[in-house]
Amino acid sequence: GQQLNQSPQSMFIQEGEDVSMNCTSSSIFNTWLWYKQDPGEGPVLLIALYKAGELTSNGRLTAQFGITRKDSFLNISASIPSDVGIYFCAGRGGYQKVTFGTGTKLQVIP
Amino acid sequence: DAGVIQSPRHEVTEMGQEVTLRCKPISGHDYLFWYRQTMMRGLELLIYFNNNVPIDDSGMPEDRFSAKMPNASFSTLKIQPSEPRDSAVYFCASSLIRVGTDTQYFGPGTRLTVL
Numbered sequence: 177g178q179q180l181n182q183s184p185q186s187m188f189i190q191e192g193e194d195v196s197m198n199c200t201s202s203s204i205f206n207t208w209l210w211y212k213q214d215p216g217e218g219p220v221l222l223i224a225l226y227k228a229g230e231l232t233s234n235g236r237l238t239a240q241f242g243i244t245r246k247d248s249f250l251n252i253s254a255s256i257p258s259d260v261g262i263y264f265c266a267g268r269g270g271y272q273k274v275t276f277g278t279g280t281k282l283q284v285i286p
Numbered sequence: 287d288a289g290v291i292q293s294p295r296h297e298v299t300e301m302g303q304e305v306t307l308r309c310k311p312i313s314g315h316d317y318l319f320w321y322r323q324t325m326m327r328g329l330e331l332l333i334y335f336n337n338n339v340p341i342d343d344s345g346m347p348e349d350r351f352s353a354k355m356p357n358a359s360f361s362t363l364k365i366q367p368s369e370p371r372d373s374a375v376y377f378c379a380s381s382l383i384r385v386g387t388d389t390q391y392f393g394p395g396t397r398l399t400v401l
Contacts, residue, residue, distance in 0.1 A: 218290075218377050218392025219329070264329065272317055272383055273342055274390070276329035 182265055182277030189255055190285050197280040198249040199265030207268040208241050208248040213279075214261045222263075223250070255284050290393035292378050298399045304366040307396045310359055311380030319390060320353055320363050321377040329377075335361065368400045 182199045189195055199208070207226055211219035223234050225241035225248060232239055238251045248265055265277040291310040299305055311318050319334040333343040338355045346353070350369070355361040365372055375397050379390040 216394070218379065218395055220392070221389045224389070272319075272334060272336070272381075273331060274319075275331070278328045 180265060180267060180275055180277040182280055184280055185278065186281040186283070188283045188285060191255060191257060193255055195252040195255055195259070195282060196249060197263060197265075198247060199267075199277045200247045201267055201275075202246070203267075203269060204245040205267030205269050206245075208239070209266040209268070209274065210237075210239050210248070210250045211264040211266060211276075212261050213264065219264055252282075255282075257284050257286055260284050290378055290380055290391050292376075292393035292396050294396060295394060296397050296399075298401065299368055300401050301369055302367045303400075304364065305368045305372075305398060305400075307363040307376050307378075307398070309361045309363070309378030309393060311361070311378070312382075312391055313359065315380035315382045315391075316358075317381045317383055317390075318355060318361050319379040319381075320361070321379065321392075323375045323377060323395070324373075332363070365398075368398075370400045373398055373400050 180199055180201050210223045212222050213219040222237055223232050223239040228241055228245050229243050230241040236253045240249055242248055262279045262281050264279050266274045268274045293308045316337050320332040321329050322332055323329045332345045333353045334341055335355045351365055353363045375395045377392050377395045379392045381390045
């Protein structure tokens with residue numbers, strides 16, 4: 177089946193620093209999605225990307241859909257304590273079936 | 287809107303018992319998804335429905351798992367008999383799929399512990 181490799185697995189950063197994480201796939205996706213999960217909650221969609229090369233921002237978050245359609249990255253600028261959580265990439269190849277990455281656990285040190 | 291509602295939030299049961307997890311999707315949504323989350327395997331799609339009809343159940347681990355959606359406002363995931371390796375957080379999500387939108391709204395999850 178499709179595999180999504182997400183890196184890094186975890187990160188500790190100082191408040192105010194920028195963060196970058198990425199996701200690579202063994203298969204092509206038509207859609208890339210980035211979610212955030214807070215403890216005890218379900219994932220919440222942050223950004224959706226629909227075209228290869230697309231660069232989309234949502235506040236301090238910026239994500240890009242790789243040209244090869246096999247990768248995507250998410251940047252968070254000027255991190256704040258509430259950015260703490262687990263970030264998941266997800267890809268959709270066809271129909272509505274979405275494959276999730278393994279997650280990046282972000283810790284922000286005040 | 288109350289969002290996706292799942293019950294129970296926590297379930298502790300003994301091996302061999304039947305477990306039923308419940309989900310109420312957001313009103314008007316036409317897709318419903320069941321996911322399982324574990325440390326080892328991450329978030330896995332188990333099954334999804336479109337207009338109450340199961341579309342893809344290839345993620346269902348084995349015959350002990352079954353899911354139903356008798357109407358647009360209710361779905362169940364049943365495990366019978368349960369085993370310790372079924373311990374996980376089970377999420378239900380719903381969406382209204384239109385061109386250019388992929389938002390799946392997740393419920394708070396049911397944390398299942400099988401002893």
